[in-house]
Each structure stands twice: as C-alpha cells, then as structure tokens.
Amino acid sequence: MASTKYIFVTGGVVSSLGKGIISSSIGKLLQARGFKITIQKFDPYINIDPGTLNPYEHGECYVTADGMETDLDLGHYERFTGIRTTRHNTQTTGRIYKAVIDKERSGEYLGHTIQVVPHITDEIKRRIRYLGETAGYDFVITEIGGTIGDIESAPFLEAIRQMKWEMGCDAVCIHLTYVPYIKAADELKTKPTQHSVKELQANGIQPDILILRTEKHLDDHLRAKVAGFCNVDLECVIQSEDLPSIYEVPVNMQKQGLDAAIMRKMGIPVGETPQLGAWNRFLQMRREATETVNIGLVGKYDLQDAYKSISESLSHAATYNNRKIHITFINSERLEEDDAPSWDTLKNQDGLVICPGFGQRGIQGKIMAARYAREHDVPCFGICLGMQMMVIEFARDVLGYADADSTEMNPDTSHNVIDLMEEQKSVTQMGGTMRLGEYPCVIRPGSRAAEAYEGADNIRERHRHRYEFNNAYRKKYESAGMQCVGVNPDADLVEMVEIPQHKWYIGTQFHPEYSSTVLHPHPLFMSFIKASIKE
Numbered sequence: 001m002a003s004t005k006y007i008f009v010t011g012g013v014v015s016s017l018g019k020g021i022i023s024s025s026i027g028k029l030l031q032a033r034g035f036k037i038t039i040q041k042f043d044p045y046i047n048i049d050p051g052t053l054n055p056y057e058h059g060e061c062y063v064t065a066d067g068m069e070t071d072l073d074l075g076h077y078e079r080f081t082g083i084r085t086t087r088h089n090t091q092t093t094g095r096i097y098k099a100v101i102d103k104e105r106s107g108e109y110l111g112h113t114i115q116v117v118p119h120i121t122d123e124i125k126r127r128i129r130y131l132g133e134t135a136g137y138d139f140v141i142t143e144i145g146g147t148i149g150d151i152e153s154a155p156f157l158e159a160i161r162q163m164k165w166e167m168g169c170d171a172v173c174i175h176l177t178y179v180p181y182i183k184a185a186d187e188l189k190t191k192p193t194q195h196s197v198k199e200l201q202a203n204g205i206q207p208d209i210l211i212l213r214t215e216k217h218l219d220d221h222l223r224a225k226v227a228g229f230c231n232v233d234l235e236c237v238i239q240s241e242d243l244p245s246i247y248e249v250p251v252n253m254q255k256q257g258l259d260a261a262i263m264r265k266m267g268i269p270v271g272e273t274p275q276l277g278a279w280n281r282f283l284q285m286r287r288e289a290t291e292t293v294n295i296g297l298v299g300k301y302d303l304q305d306a307y308k309s310i311s312e313s314l315s316h317a318a319t320y321n322n323r324k325i326h327i328t329f330i331n332s333e334r335l336e337e338d339d340a341p342s343w344d345t346l347k348n349q350d351g352l353v354i355c356p357g358f359g360q361r362g363i364q365g366k367i368m369a370a371r372y373a374r375e376h377d378v379p380c381f382g383i384c385l386g387m388q389m390m391v392i393e394f395a396r397d398v399l400g401y402a403d404a405d406s407t408e409m410n411p412d413t414s415h416n417v418i419d420l421m422e423e424q425k426s427v428t429q430m431g432g433t434m435r436l437g438e439y440p441c442v443i444r445p446g447s448r449a450a451e452a453y454e455g456a457d458n459i460r461e462r463h464r465h466r467y468e469f470n471n472a473y474r475k476k477y478e479s480a481g482m483q484c485v486g487v488n489p490d491a492d493l494v495e496m497v498e499i500p501q502h503k504w505y506i507g508t509q510f511h512p513e514y515s516s517t518v519l520h521p522h523p524l525f526m527s528f529i530k531a532s533i534k535e
C-alpha cells in the first residue's frame with residue numbers, strides 16, 4: 001500500500017472491556033490479509049512507564065525485547081500477532097509531557113508559550129506517525145487507554161480528531177463500548193453506548209465502527225437502533241459476546257466482517273476472506289482437549305492479571321500438548337502461615353511455577369514451595385525471583401548455609417547467594433534502571449534446558465531484575481547437584497539453573513513468558529507442561 005493507514009481504538013462506558021484483545025484481533029485479521037501491521041498503546045497516566053506501579057493497580061508489567069517496561073496489553077499484541085514491539089509501541093502521558101518539557105528547556109520552542117494544543121497534541125501525533133514512517137507499516141493500530149470522558153484522555157482525543165481531519169479515510173476510529181443486560185427487565189440497554197458516542201462526537205470524532213461488548217446476543221433490531229442513533233453504518237455495528245477464550249475473538253470478528261468493514265472505510269479493495277489456518281488449528285486443539293493439566297502458580301498477588309503472560313504461556317503450551325490448562329493461584333503468604341487448604345492445593349498440582357516478584361512479602365512461602373517440589377520430585381519452574389528462591393532453598397537445605405539469602409531481602413546475610421549485579425550498585429534512580437530486555441544466553445549441551453530448547457545452544461531471552469546468582473558459589477552448587485546450565489556469554493551471569501536428577505526442576509533468571517505466542521509456544525513452557533502431564 002502506498003501510505004500507512006491509522007486505526008484508533010477507543011473505549012467507552014467502562015474499562016476492562018478488552019480493547020487490547022480487540023486491537024490484537026484487528027492486527028491478526030489484517031496480517032492474514034497480507035498487511036504489515038503494528039500495534040501501539042497510549043496510557044493516559046503520568047508515570048513514565050508502568051515499571052514502578054504495583055501489579056494490584058495495573059496488572060503485570062510486560063517487557064519488550066528492547067527493554068521497555070510496558071502495559072500488559074503489549075503482551076496480547078505480541079501473543080496474537082507474533083510482532084515484536086519496541087519502546088515506540090508504548091507511550092504514556094508522562095513520557096509525552098517529559099519530552100515536550102525537555103524540548104522547552106533545550107530551547108526548541110524558543111519564544112513560544114507551550115500549550116496542550118498544539119504542543120502536546122503534536123507530540124502525540126508525532127509518536128503515532130513515527131511508527132508508520134520509520135518501519136513502513138501498512139497499518140498502525142493505536143489503542144487509547146482509559147475511558148472516553150476521562151479528563152486525562154482529552155489530549156489524545158484531540159490528536160485523533162486532528163489526524164482524522166488531516167488524513168480523511170486513511171484514519172478510522174473504532175469505538176468499543178458496553179451494552180449492559182438488565183436482568184429485572186430482561187433487556188439489553190444501548191443508552192450508555194449512545195452517550196459514549198455523543199461524548200466522542202462532542203470531541204469532534206465520529207466513530208467509524210462500533211464494537212459492542214455484551215454478555216447476550218444483540219439482535220438486528222438493537223444493532224440497527226445503535227447504528228441509527230450513533231451515525232454508523234449497520235455493517236459497522238459489530239458485537240463482541242463473551243467467548244470461552246480470548247483467542248476466539250479474531251475469528252468472531254472476522255465472521256462479522258470487522259476487517260472487511262475497516263477496509264471498505266479506508267477505500268481498500270476487500271477481496272476474499274482469508275483462512276486463519278494455523279490459528280484455527282490451535283483453537284481446534286483447545287476445543288478437542290479433554291484431559292487437564294493442573295498447574296499451581298505460587299506468588300503473592302492473588303490477581304489474575306498480575307501473572308498474565310505466565311498463564312497465557314502455560315495455556316499455549318497445554319494446548320499444544322493436547323491438554324486443557326487448569327491454573328490455581330497459591331498465595332505464598334498462606335503457605336508460610338501453614339494454612340492447610342493452601343498446602344492441600346499445592347500438593348494436588350501436577351506442576352508448580354514459582355512466580356517472579358520484588359521484596360520480602362511471601363518469599364518464605366516460595367522457598368517452602370520450591371523445597372516441597374524438590375523433595376517430592378514435582379515439576380517446578382522458577383521464574384526470576386522464583387529461580388532466586390530455588391537457589392536460596394538449595395543453599396539452606398543442601399549446602400547447609402542456614403542464613404543463605406538474597407541481599408534484596410537480607411543485606412547482612414553471610415551467604416549472599418543472590419546479590420546485586422555489579423552494574424546495579426551505583427544506580428540510585430528507581431524507574432527503568434533494572435537489567436531489562438533481551439540478553440544472550442549460552443546453554444550447556446546435554447542439559448535438561450538444552451533438551452527443552454531442542455538443542456539450540458545460544459538463545460536470547462528478556463530480563464527484568466536487579467539481583468543475580470552470585471558466581472562465588474557456582475562451584476559449590478554444581479558439585480552438590482544444582483547445575484548452572486545457562487550463562488550470559490558476555491557478563492558470565494547465571495541465567496538458568498537445574499537439578500538434572502529431578503523430573504523437571506529449572507529456574508530461569510530471565511522471563512520466558514514474555515515471548516510465548518499462540519503460534520509459537522515457548523519451548524521451556526512446552527517442556528515443563530510435558531513433564532507435568534501424568535503418564
């Protein structure tokens with residue numbers, strides 16, 4: 001296509017409607033038509049990135065290969081489409097203001113009053129166009145976080161209004177709203193949608209396509225009503241009913257012609273509807289799987305979004321192993337308190353994941369879970385802090401260092417088996433200063449890890465941590481049976497440990513969960529699930 005086209009995805013009525021899933025589905029469907037796409041998220045908060053946010057506020061922090069801490073929606077973009085996002089795919093109000101203020105200080109706007117319009121809005125537009133102009137995408141899909149009507153989304157809406165005005169049919173706005181079902185009246189209500197669209201119109205934006213999230217099917221009469229009240233073509237009123245899996249959404253959107261509607265709006269010949277071959281085969285396998293594999297996530301956040309990429313990676317791997325996944329969250333603080341039901345739950349799992357995290361809370365429970373898995377030969381996967389807890393547990397119980405610890409938890413330990421990385425010792429700023437993004441790792445031939453990676457000996461995985469395995473103890477671990485089977489070739493940092501005698505006991509300093517996708521499940525998760533499946 002001659003020039004890049006821009007698709008904006010906004011949300012109305014309430015949050016949590018799944019704009020990220022819709023944006024990812026649009027990306028998937030356009031890719032299936034042979035287009036080169038990327039997806040970008042704008043978050044209207046002032047933080048520079050979500051790295052310093054509590055997962056209770058914001059869910060998981062996803063990390064791109066180039067080391068940006070981002071919103072978890074970027075994980076959906078990558079899992080659905082297989083694209084690799086970068087720091088340009090994530091923006092926040094904070095980053096945009098900071099860039100404008102830095103430019104003001106360096107004299108770039110000399111003589112001018114700096115204002116939201118045009119300076120902030122121009123910076124927003126520049127960051128939307130940048131993606132299209134630099135990488136030659138056919139489509140840039142930009143998801144605007146938050147809900148229409150929030151004070152903080154106003155500059156983004158103004159930027160969209162201007163881009164739509166400047167670009168005509170090369171820019172479309174897709175608005176996702178909610179149609180509530182009122183049980184007492186047995187009715188679906190479109191009024192909130194009408195109000196949300198009015199709000200957009202008051203900002204000068206006429207949505208081109210509406211996607212209505214609903215728990216019940218909307219009949220044609222209701223769709224026609226919405227179309228009429230909201231100035232939208234009937235074929236552009238699409239419904240997104242609750243489905244058993246988020247991965248069914250692209251297929252449902254394609255059935256209703258969402259991609260075709262976008263193309264017609266943009267004056268692109270529609271042609272035949274493409275087959276979603278491999279995607280449909282994945283869905284088919286999910287539907288046909290009858291047996292279940294039970295995985296316990298041992299962590300401190302009992303919130304489903306806090307470990308999103310881990311659950312999705314487990315789910316992909318289970319599908320390709322012909323199993324349904326059943327994930328149970330096990331609160332590590334309850335394990336510390338010897339809470340019997342939590343221990344019973346843990347003992348009933350086919351495999352355990354010891355989750356990543358920061359700080360003291362709940363780490364003792366993670367260490368206890370790692371010990372249980374080691375002593376009872378339960379497949380166990382430690383990720384980042386999870387690996388560090390496996391290492392500490394081994395030091396305390398096998399090496400005999402009763403006070404072994406990470407200096408993150410106990411700076412005065414006499415056995416600092418996990419310690420601050422050299423490069424981190426002089427860092428004082430909190431945000432964006434961890435070891436972040438992709439680094440190489442060399443895998444020891446013949447190890448369980450090498451087997452999982454199917455013989456690949458040089459891999460790249462994403463990181464998000466400050467502490468590392470202390471090399472002073474390496475020999476001791478290896479002679480006692482915990483092998484350091486993955487090492488960063490440049491910095492000699494331990495990236496993977498394993499106990500080869502165990503059924504599956506592997507810890508990774510990196511986060512493999514950031515790179516599992518629907519069509520390319522991650523090899524470590526594949527091998528962990530395989531080991532967890534009872535014969």
Ligand code: GLN
Nearest residue numbers: 356357384385465466467
């Ligand atoms: N808190 C640990 C560190 O900073 C682990 C971080 C993580 O699990 N992402 O090294």
